[in-house]
Amino acid sequence: MFDSLVDFLKTNIDELNGKEVEISKEFKEHHNKDSKYIIKNWLFSSPEYRKWRITRLDGGQKIQVFNTVAYPNFDSELPILGADILWFGTSQKLLAILDYQPLIQENEYLKKYCSSLGIIKKKYSAFDNNEMKNIYDSKKYFSPWVIICRGNKLNLERDLNKIFHSFVSNYLNISKLNSVNQFLNLEQIKINQIKYDKYSFEKDPADKLFKNFFGETWTKNFINNFLFTLNKNNLD
Numbered sequence: 051m052f053d054s055l056v057d058f059l060k061t062n063i064d065e066l067n068g069k070e071v072e073i074s075k076e077f078k079e080h081h082n083k084d085s086k087y088i089i090k091n092w093l094f095s096s097p098e099y100r101k102w103r104i105t106r107l108d109g110g111q112k113i114q115v116f117n118t119v120a121y122p123n124f125d126s127e128l129p130i131l132g133a134d135i136l137w138f139g140t141s142q143k144l145l146a147i148l149d150y151q152p153l154i155q156e157n158e159y160l161k162k163y164c165s166s167l168g169i170i171k172k173k174y175s176a177f178d179n180n181e182m183k184n185i186y187d188s189k190k191y192f193s194p195w196v197i198i199c200r201g202n203k204l205n206l207e208r209d210l211n212k213i214f215h216s217f218v219s220n221y222l223n224i225s226k227l228n229s230v231n232q233f234l235n236l237e238q239i240k241i242n243q244i245k246y247d248k249y250s251f252e253k254d255p256a257d258k259l260f261k262n263f264f265g266e267t268w269t270k271n272f273i274n275n276f277l278f279t280l281n282k283n284n285l286d
Contacts, residue, residue: 052106052137053106055135056092058211058218060092060094060104063099063102066096066097068095068102069095069096070093071095073276076268080264080268080272086109087107087108087264089105089106089263090105090108091104091106092104097123098123098225099120101279102120103118103119103276105117105118107259107263111139111140112140113136113137113138114139115134115135115136115137116133117256118131119133120132120221121243124236124239125236126229126231127153127159127231127234127238128150128228129149129151129152129153129163129193130153130191130246131150131151131218131221132148132151133146133148133149134147135214137206142202143201144200144210146197146198146199147196147198148196148214149164149167149192149193150163151191151192152164152191152192153234153239154233154234154242155190156233158233159233163228164193164194165195166195166224167193167197168195170216170220171197173216174209176199177197177198177199177201177209178198179199197213243280244283247278247281248280250277250281251274254273254277256277257269260272
């Protein structure tokens, strides 16, 4: 499951002249002790994106997870693209969170880079779940238009690919149209990307999920050295 999303991203990254970055074997593919849970990861970079990572967790009928995060280069003030999609097979429930995660919460910045998410949301009512917004700190790295879905198999099969394609294509279009920074200089961009990784390191719910499946030692290494690598940087 979610292989089509991985393929779609790979195609788009290739069109950006992106190159796959070699990662360690323990991150490229990792199994738990009885191989009930298998995690695969890919890492890319391109002229515009210093890091674009993809994660797929295969837990059979119990759980399927897809995650991707795209970090623009430090010379671009663009938001960080982030997507988490989980399918719980036992309960037949879909959870999806898609956002252009802003580096700052200034209104004009949010309008310029994130507001087009609202147009996408209007097309898919199931992906406009305002009731779930309280699980995130809206004053940090989420936009007012974050796309959230707590859906079912129908949303998975009918809507997910369409909305994900729109989500990614729209983001890449925003990138093409905004090559000049208006709000942040290079030092501020880097600092805010570091802060994003530090915030995500502390708050990301995947920590508990991965510890449960793969143990604390592997998970700590994975989060520090693959997911949120800037967490180790000092801000002093």
